[in-house]
Amino acid sequence: MTTSTALLLADLAGVAVFAASGASAAVAKRLDLFGVVFVGFVAALGGGIVRDLVIGEVPPLAFADWRYATTAAVTAGAIFWLHPQFARLRTTVLVLDAAGLGLFTVSGTLKALDAQVPPVGACLIGMITAIGGGLGRDLLTGEIPIVLRREIYAVAALAGSILVVLLYVLGHTGPLPLTAAVLLVFGVRLVALRRRWSAPVPTLHPPHPTTPTK
DSSP, X not given: OOHHHXXXXXXXXXXXXXXXXXXXXXXXXTOOHHHHHHHHHHHHHHHHHHXXXXXXXXXXXXXXXXXXXHHHHHHHHHHHHHHHHHGGGHHHHHHHHHHHHHHHHHHHXXXXXXXXXXXXXXXXXXXXXHHHHHHHHHHHTTOOOGGGSSBSSHHHHHHHHHHHHHHHHTTOOSXXXXXXXXXXXXXXXXXXXXXXXXXXXXXXXXXXOOOOOO
16 A cells, blocks of 8 residues: 555545544434535535635645545435444544544645645644534534633644644654654543543633612
8 A cells, every 4th residue: 555545545534533523413413414414524624625725725625536525425424324323432433533633633734834834824724624624513513613612622733733843844754753743633632531631711700799879
């Protein structure tokens, strides 16, 4: 198996995982078949579409390569019919979601750097590639996006993007350094889930009662 084939298969695996995540959220909201497939498509490919539009790659890969859209649609359709069995695999899905987060972070950052995007912009694009689909999924299903809540999700993606940029600047873009970046995102996400790490949130104090005037 060539490197390009391995990367394609890994990319499609990530698409399938995120499509399953989106479809599961849509099933929980009792959407119809079209709604489930559409939410799954957005969850799997939304971040990549935004990335390609930002760097000027038109049409986006999600539309230019039929394998991406087909993988997302077929996976989401399968979840529509098999969701009772799939619901038992929640832990497995969380692990695969963490792996997909790492993979999409690295691939998105590298693609931005190859398009001559400056380092700071490449970090942001890499993060958006990884979390954009989840944002679309949550908005379509009427939820506050997970990346805006307490869970360590976007922060893990941003850390991975920064590492990829540093490796790129230092000339270390081989398989081993990039695999280390994927593992960083994967590890941070899993440890955060296991230990229930969260970002700080503001503490809201109840208003002081006012003294009535006479």
